[in-house]
Amino acid sequence: MSPGTKRARPFTTGEDCYVEAGESRAMELAALHESAQAMTSTLHLPAVLETIADRAVKLIGAERCVVFELDALDDCLHLRATEGLSSSETLGAVRLGQGAALSAALGRAPFFMPDVEIQPLPMSDGRWPDAGAAMGEVVRRLGCRAALGVPFVSREAVLGAVCVYWDQPHVYDEREVRLLTGLAQYAAIAIENARLHEESQRRLGETAALLKIAEILNSQLDPDSVLKEIARRTAQVLGFERCSVFLWSDGRLQPAMSQFADGRAVPELWAAFKSIARYRAEEIPALAEAIRRAAPVLVSDADVSPLVPAWWVETFSLKTVLVVPLIRQGAVVGALHLDKTDPASVGDHQLALAMTIATQVALAVDTARHYAEERKRAAELAALLEITRESTSTLELKPLLKQIAQRTARALDMERCSINLWRGGHLVPIMSQYADGHHDPALWQKFKGMAAQHVEDVPAHAQAIRTKQPVPVEDALNSDLLERYWVDAFGIRAALVVPLIAKDEVIGTMTVDDARGPRYWSTAHADLAMTIAAQVALSVENARLYDESQRARADLQGKNAELDTFVYSVSHDLKAPLVTIQGMAGLLLKEYGPQLPEEAARYLGRIQANTEKMERLIADLLALSRIGREARAPAAVSLGEVVDDVAAGLASAMRERGVRMIRGDLPTVWGIRTHIEQVMGNLLGNAVKYLGDAVEASVEVGTVDRGTLVECYVRDNGIGIDPAYHERIFEVFQRLQEVEVDGTGVGLAIVRKIVQASGGRIWVESVKGQGATFRFTWPKEPANGPHSRS
Ligand code: ADP
Secondary structure, rough: OOOHHHHOOOOOHHOOOHHHHHHHHHHHHHHHHHHHHHHOOOOOHHHHHHHHHHHHHHOOOOEEEEEEEEEEOEEEEEEEEOOOOOOOOOOOOOOOOOOOHHHHHHHHHOEEEEOOOOOOOOOOOOEHHHEEHOOOOOOOEEEEEEEEEEEEOOOOOOEEEEEEEOOOOOOOHHHHHHHHHHHHHHHHHHHHHHHHHHHHHHHHHHHHHHHHHHHHOOOOOOHHHHHHHHHHHHHHHHOEEEEEEEEEEEEEEEEEEEEEEEOOOOHHHHHHHHHHOOHHHHOOHHHHHHHHHHOOOOOOOOOOOOOOOOOHHHHHHOOEEEEEEEOOOOOOEEEEEEEEEEOOOOOHHHHHHHHHHHHHHHHHHHHHHHHHHHHHHHHHHHHOOOOHHHHHOOOOHHHHHHHHHHHHHHHHOOOOOEEEEHHHHHEEEEEEEEOOOOHHHHHHHHHHHHHOOOOOHHHHHHHHHHHHOOOOOOOOOOOOOOOOHHHHHOOOEEEEEEEEEEEOEEEEEEEEEEOOOOOOOOOOHHHHHHHHHHHHHHHHHHHHHHHHHHHHEEEEEEEHHHHHHHHHHHHHHHHHHHHHHHHHHHHHHHHHHHOHHEEEEEEHHHHHHHHHHHHHHHHHHHHHOOOOOOOOOOOOEEEEHHHHHHHHHHOOOOOOOOOEEEEOOOOOEOOOOHHHHHHHHHHHHHHHOOOOOOOEEEEEEEEEEEEOEEEEEEEOOOOOHHHHHHHHHHHHOOOOOOOOOOOOOOOOHHHHHHHHHHOOEEEEEEEEEEEEEEEEEOOOEEEEEEHOOO
């Protein structure tokens, strides 16, 4: 019990009156309390308002009650609940200030009218469109005579009003006003609660939607499916029929995804959507505007808005359009285009939600874009790799350029690729190919017919050559870069011309073109074309160098053959006079020997020795010049047999010098036997000759397997060779003359020529004073493999 109730009250003669008042106050409170309970037991607003109407009639004893809710959007009071009115007596929105309830709402205070016949309600002559009559008339028709209206106010804001009506004139009663005000207060709280509940329910829904979107984003789906799911969800959550996603890069819009909220697929619409590929944003101003301002753009009636072009409205039959920019790290990366077929308003919360979703979608778009870019890069790289691989696998220019041209057209998604060289400013058509590989002989003739055109007649090419940069022609019909006759002749609608640069010089141009329509060129495309062009230039240059070296080789071969013939005929011609000199000297010595003074006989001996030496020299030179003109056919030769034969020839020299000969197992090789004999004879002969005064002199012959070749070595522990002369000793007439031994200086030249002619190589490993090891490689089998022998 509260202390106040304990305190004695000062009763007077009017005590009954107090008691009565107290009782009625208690009843009032109890009634209000009970109403409050009824109202707060539900969060459903219509039910709350019904309860208010019901309680108001019962507590006040009026015949009718109407509850109005104020809608902030149209600033009108809307009838929400009634008591004592039949359902046919429908009343709609009322402007603020009209009638009793509405005057109460406007004045934020109770409004009482004792008898409308004496004093009509405010503005009761005003039309009440929903009721189809003036308000006064409606009130009369309902049979209302008196009215009391009370506003619902919560936190300074009028939320609505409740009004009771009596069928008879009524006297102002403070109690009734208090009761209705009390009810209205509870009602205000209930409305607030219901609205908060509604708001939190909505937020919950939105949060769930955002969560779902986040979930999709984090899923393992591929970027395309992610975009698809997100577009559909976004349309659903924001209450639109369709949601489309555009990517924005390089100042162009690219359609990425379009989905209906209900998930239906309309192939024609999808095709129309995709066909707007690579258009400038200005063509759809709503998109351009949203991107430019980085803010949402709402079009509530596309039919009359300049922001949506007629063709867009017609194609996609839309009425309400909301474009929300997709912003990632401060930059616009795309836009969401939401639309529906009926006009609709979009509330602030919906806009805010759209922006929140857009940040999520921006992330997805970014990922999708990176993914797509990576995929494209990978495809381009594969094409480039293929082109490079082909370029290095063949030196034949024509088939190579054909392949490259086809691949380039395909990699850049163009119909054709042509390669021209420019010589002295004039065109030399080299290659023109369709991406799909089909031939058009007439067009090829036309292309060839352009030969000798001057570069200045084709501005795009002239520019590519001058600037050494790619020249894009986005719309050939509206460009000065290609002459009209050129465009017409080849049906070009879009093209890209890149220079072919070799050693800093522009040698030609590569052009990709397309007849299907204008085409937008990204820097990535141009870069790819430039990279391929560099490869083409390299191939052209390589082919030219190869041609040149082939010519030089043929030249050299001719000269060598000439030289060999010369050496052969000279040595041959020298042989005859030499034989005569030798013969004469012999005769002189034989016939006049005894008569000759001693000195003259010594001179003759010198002549004989030198002519012998000269004979050996001529024989060696003849042997040298004969290599390569060998008529004999190669065959399998046992290296062991050859070495044994040679060693037998050297046996007496080796015995004299006390040389130990070491030889392991030696394999069979493929070649002309006399050649192999010459090689082994020279190497072994030298090994013995240049032993010097080595103690425990030894000569070793062995082999190492080197796959198709055998590496043979001849090692001695003789005087060795200074590394400075390792190359020189293989040249003709090069002798080191470290020791006094006979020789012509031709032996190793013969050996090298033979080894090289068989496809092998020869070298020496040695340090002066520490012996020498000569190594050479020799084929084990015929060049085409063991089976080509037969
Ligand atoms: P030569 O008729 O002088 O032997 P070669 O062409 O066979 O001519 O050899 C050239 C020169 O290489 C020789 O004069 C010699 O100086 C050097 N040479 C060749 N083989 C050996 C070796 N096994 N040891 C040291 N020097 C060698």
